[in-house]
Amino acid sequence: MTSTISTVPGQRHDKPASAASKAFAVQQAFTRISATGSVHSLRGIAAAAGLDDATTHRILQTGVEDRTFEQVGRGRYRLGTGTALAGLQAMADAPSPASTHSTLVTLHEATGGLVLLYVLSPFGGAKRLCTDYAIGDTDPAEVGMTAEDVVSVSRSLRTGASGRVILAYLPQKIRDLVLAEDVPPTAGPGVIRCNERLADSLAEVRRLGFAIGRQECMLGWDSVAAPVFWQGSIMGSVLLLRPANDMPTDLRPMIYHTRKAAEEISQLTPAPMAPVA
Incomplete structure (x- = not known):
């Protein structure tokens, strides 16, 4: 199931400032728009993260390399296995x-x-x-x-x-x-x-x-x-x-x-x- 939404009604997100906060914003965007499916368009992710398409694309491509994100077809992404592994590490506490x-x-x-x-x-x-x-x-x-x-x-x-x-x-x-x-x-x-x-x-x-x-x-x-x-x-x-x-x-x-x-x-x-x- 894919998503092409550009915004999430009723939610307002301030634009992240630092590079680190932008990366976290992209990861959190998947949670915000999860109700629409597991695979999302670049534009939908950028809108949910409060970032422009170019910045979001750079973060997604970097995340693909370490399996935080997975690219599915042209311009569509979902969370990768690296996210699940990070969750397992957190479970140690x-x-x-x-x-x-x-x-x-x-x-x-x-x-x-x-x-x-x-x-x-x-x-x-x-x-x-x-x-x-x-x-x-x-x-x-x-x-x-x-x-x-x-x-x-x-x-x-x-x-x-x-x-x-x-x-x-x-x-x-x-x-x-x-x-x-x-x-x-x-x-x-x-x-x-x-x-x-x-x-x-x-x-x-x-x-x-x-x-x-x-x-x-x-x-x-x-x-x-x-x-x-x-x-x-x-x-x-x-x-x-x-x-x-x-x-x-x-x-x-x-x-x-x-x-x-x-x-x-x-x-x-x-x-x-x-x-x-």
């Missing part, structure tokens, strides 16, 4: 497993529920992966959790509270791709199949800062989930699971403890939390 696990254990002890930590995985399409959990002495098999539940159903961002709180803060382009996916056939009876209702639920997540799931991923299990941010970007979610017949009518304590855990994990890094537009 992410919260340690030991510090996050202690937060999950505290949430489990405070609520008596099963607690899972999901992280966003963009490789092979946006999805979520469970990287840690705190379930006490519970055997997942004894409560009906199978490998299929963990690997296939839980993977989709459109299925369950933990997926929806991640999806809510992703760029619109990625949200559209996820909404185009099929609902996993083994999802629970409460899964939101209508894309219009799902989109409405994402707006509600952004307004409230959490999501409630009623047997979305698995039959007989309700959930509360809250987003985890890292340096201002959505990176995952904390999920609290309890049997539907054991979930309290008053969910405020469950919501409070789940949000507190997610905020604590987010604050393990120095940058403040902020949703991605």
Whole structure:
């Protein structure tokens, strides 16, 4: 998908002054116009960066050499693998497993529920992966959790509270791709199949800062989930699971403890939390 847009409505960007700031402006321009596709024209990139075409062209060509950008055909560009590698290097400062696990254990002890930590995985399409959990002495098999539940159903961002709180803060382009996916056939009876209702639920997540799931991923299990941010970007979610017949009518304590855990994990890094537009 290509883009020939020349501006982004409703956004105003001052022209960068130094050479370094101009280079960063070009890289950030791809994020500003990402909703229109992954491949963009020179003119569209220049307009989003607030630069003239000649300056933008020089920066893009320099970036092609170190794989920050990739030229696709004549006069069209997209972000290159060098950008992803830089992101991986930055991940070295992410919260340690030991510090996050202690937060999950505290949430489990405070609520008596099963607690899972999901992280966003963009490789092979946006999805979520469970990287840690705190379930006490519970055997997942004894409560009906199978490998299929963990690997296939839980993977989709459109299925369950933990997926929806991640999806809510992703760029619109990625949200559209996820909404185009099929609902996993083994999802629970409460899964939101209508894309219009799902989109409405994402707006509600952004307004409230959490999501409630009623047997979305698995039959007989309700959930509360809250987003985890890292340096201002959505990176995952904390999920609290309890049997539907054991979930309290008053969910405020469950919501409070789940949000507190997610905020604590987010604050393990120095940058403040902020949703991605």
